[in-house]
Amino acid sequence: MRPMSLPVGLPALADSDLVGQVARILTQAVVQGRLPPGSKVVEAGIARELGISRAPVREAARLLEKQGLLVARPRRGFFVRKLEIKNIDEIYDLRLCIERHASVLAARKLTTESRDALRRQIDVLHRTADLDDPARQVEEDYRFHRLIFEIADNRRLLRLFDDLAAELRMVIGLIGRLYDDPHEIARTHEPLLAAIEAGHPERITAHVDYHIGHAWREVGKLVRELAPPVSDAGVPPGLILDPANGVTV
Amino acid sequence: MRPMSLPVGLPALADSDLVGQVARILTQAVVQGRLPPGSKVVEAGIARELGISRAPVREAARLLEKQGLLVARPRRGFFVRKLEIKNIDEIYDLRLCIERHASVLAARKLTTESRDALRRQIDVLHRTADLDDPARQVEEDYRFHRLIFEIADNRRLLRLFDDLAAELRMVIGLIGRLYDDPHEIARTHEPLLAAIEAGHPERITAHVDYHIGHAWREVGKLVRELAPPVSDAGVPPGLILDPANGVTV
DNA sequence: TAATCGTCGATTGTCGACAGTTTAGTCTTG
DNA sequence: CAAGACTAAACTGTCGACAATCGACGATTA
Numbered sequence: 369m370r371p372m373s374l375p376v377g378l379p380a381l382a383d384s385d386l387v388g389q390v391a392r393i394l395t396q397a398v399v400q401g402r403l404p405p406g407s408k409v410v411e412a413g414i415a416r417e418l419g420i421s422r423a424p425v426r427e428a429a430r431l432l433e434k435q436g437l438l439v440a441r442p443r444r445g446f447f448v449r450k451l452e453i454k455n456i457d458e459i460y461d462l463r464l465c466i467e468r469h470a471s472v473l474a475a476r477k478l479t480t481e482s483r484d485a486l487r488r489q490i491d492v493l494h495r496t497a498d499l500d501d502p503a504r505q506v507e508e509d510y511r512f513h514r515l516i517f518e519i520a521d522n523r524r525l526l527r528l529f530d531d532l533a534a535e536l537r538m539v540i541g542l543i544g545r546l547y548d549d550p551h552e553i554a555r556t557h558e559p560l561l562a563a564i565e566a567g568h569p570e571r572i573t574a575h576v577d578y579h580i581g582h583a584w585r586e587v588g589k590l591v592r593e594l595a596p597p598v599s600d601a602g603v604p605p606g607l608i609l610d611p612a613n614g615v616t617v
Numbered sequence: 618m619r620p621m622s623l624p625v626g627l628p629a630l631a632d633s634d635l636v637g638q639v640a641r642i643l644t645q646a647v648v649q650g651r652l653p654p655g656s657k658v659v660e661a662g663i664a665r666e667l668g669i670s671r672a673p674v675r676e677a678a679r680l681l682e683k684q685g686l687l688v689a690r691p692r693r694g695f696f697v698r699k700l701e702i703k704n705i706d707e708i709y710d711l712r713l714c715i716e717r718h719a720s721v722l723a724a725r726k727l728t729t730e731s732r733d734a735l736r737r738q739i740d741v742l743h744r745t746a747d748l749d750d751p752a753r754q755v756e757e758d759y760r761f762h763r764l765i766f767e768i769a770d771n772r773r774l775l776r777l778f779d780d781l782a783a784e785l786r787m788v789i790g791l792i793g794r795l796y797d798d799p800h801e802i803a804r805t806h807e808p809l810l811a812a813i814e815a816g817h818p819e820r821i822t823a824h825v826d827y828h829i830g831h832a833w834r835e836v837g838k839l840v841r842e843l844a845p846p847v848s849d850a851g852v853p854p855g856l857i858l859d860p861a862n863g864v865t866v
Numbered sequence: 867t868a869a870t871c872g873t874c875g876a877t878t879g880t881c882g883a884c885a886g887t888t889t890a891g892t893c894t895t896g
Numbered sequence: 897c898a899a900g901a902c903t904a905a906a907c908t909g910t911c912g913a914c915a916a917t918c919g920a921c922g923a924t925t926a
Contacts, residue, residue: 384916385691386879412907421881422908430679442634443908444888458773465718465774466711524707525714528777635910661877670911671878692878692917 386420390428393418398437398448399541409438409446436535451539456591460584463532466525467513467580468573471560473520475567482519483565489515490557497550505550506540512557516564539587556582635669639677642667647686647697648787658687658695685784705788705840709833712781715774716762716829717822720809722769724816731768732814738764739806746799754799755789761806765813788836805831 394414397403409429411422418425429446432438438446474482489512496508510533517526560579563571643663646652658678660671667674678695681687687695723731738761745757759782766775809828812820 408907410907423880426908427679427879430676434683443886445908455773458771461718461771462715462773462777465715469710469714522707522710524704524711528711657877659877672910675878676909693919694878 386424387427387431390414390418390420390424391431394428394432395437395538399538403448405448405450407448409448411445435531437538451591453588453591456539456588457584459532459535460580460587463529463536464577464580464584466528466532467516468576470517470520470522470525470529471564471572471576472569473522473525474516475564475569475572477519477521478564478567482515483561486512486515486519486561486564490554490561493554493557494551497554500550502550503541505553506537509553510537536587539591635673636676636680639663639667639669639673640680643677643681644686644787652697654697654699656697658697660694684780686787700788700840702837702840705837706833708781708784709829709836712778712785713826713829713833715777715781716765717825719766719769719771719774719778720813720821720825721818722771722774723765724813724818724821726768726770727813727816731764732810735761735764735768735810735813739803739810742803742806743800746803749799751799754802755786758802759786785836788840 394403394409403409411425411429415422415425429438429440433440433446437449439449440446489508493505493508493512496505499505514526514529514533517529520526556579560572560575563575643652643658652658660674660678664671664674678687678689682689682695686698688698689695738757742754742757742761745754748754763775763778763782766778769775805828809821809824812824
């Protein structure tokens, strides 16, 4: 018998996915400030603007609720979550907690392949640093840390990390630029990897503490600077969504 | 497994919070084995049986998906999640990770009131031990550990714990009885509390490791015992579950 | 004979509508 | 002039309907 199915990996065409698209559009709207923190997300309004019914909007909102971008209040709808400093601190506190754990686990389960993957990702970080593309830099940084969780091989841990990262990226997106010197951030990953390779738990956690702690302080500082003067006042009327901006295919 | 509608009669309902009620009913159906692991949850079927429309059923399913009881596969519906040993291990691994952290935090933030609350809960555990009510015992045990997370004062950490506990309790509920000697389990909380009161991080984590590790091993043992691999057409290999026993989550 | 294709029933994704509840705004009333 | 009662508009929760899609099974082809 011969292997019949197409062996080649095709880009899983899942983009008749209305819900996913709506979720992306809403996320962008929030990140870009068109939907300010605390503002109400009116199902019918979004639906009308996108030319669809309320059902997929609702599902998308639920999805974003799970991701922590929106909060649902029964009988009164979805609201864009307000970012308080305490939230940031809680997120980073948890992140620190699980990343220590994941890093130690990863060290224990490290193979030559996974080690090389990490090294390669650090290279990518360095190369990205030249591009002056903060969003990309954040993305590749995320990739590195995600790799660690993948190597740790606990799906639940990985999912949790993804959830936290989604929230953090939103915050970072709002802030705009996170690092002053992109190369600096690339370089700081090296001792962390070294510690993981060495497999010494104390050194690993110490490096994780330093590494994550640094980001924590930076983000905290920036958020505090931006002094979220949450205006509970009404949302600017008119078009807040731009379908052309987010719709893929 | 043949995709068919829910066979068993479910209690009719009328009150408000339809979604919550449906979620509870579905949860019961799963726990009681009327919805075996891996079986399909047909929206229309449930809706018809409860005398409501598909919308609230859908929402309830999404809720249970978030809780991990169901899994959603796009375009083909919701399924009762199958329990794999690996899942249990992953849950406990994460639990251990965050409970260490929470316990250290709790020690740092301990007040006389919160300390007394913990002590009282240990008393409750002892009193409950006489009742020969395993479910209640598990519940009070959960309360104790939840207290620690409350004292740690990180809402996100607390929510995560609640999520994990919900899953674990379901497993434990299905197993039936977790502890041989209820007083034994009550007693093992005492050195943990002592360590927290002393505020020595190493001792705390050591006790948490012992305490949670014990539960981990017990649950793992029991699940392994009553979950021999079943080869059912359509069920992917590698899964450890026993539909006949109704072991799910 | 085995793999692939076509067909058909079952089921999800999406839609528009309606009723009850919440909210915003207006009108009393002390 | 402030506090409360009322009213109307806006919105969510829920419903029933329809088309697109999935899975199963039998037909078809090599």
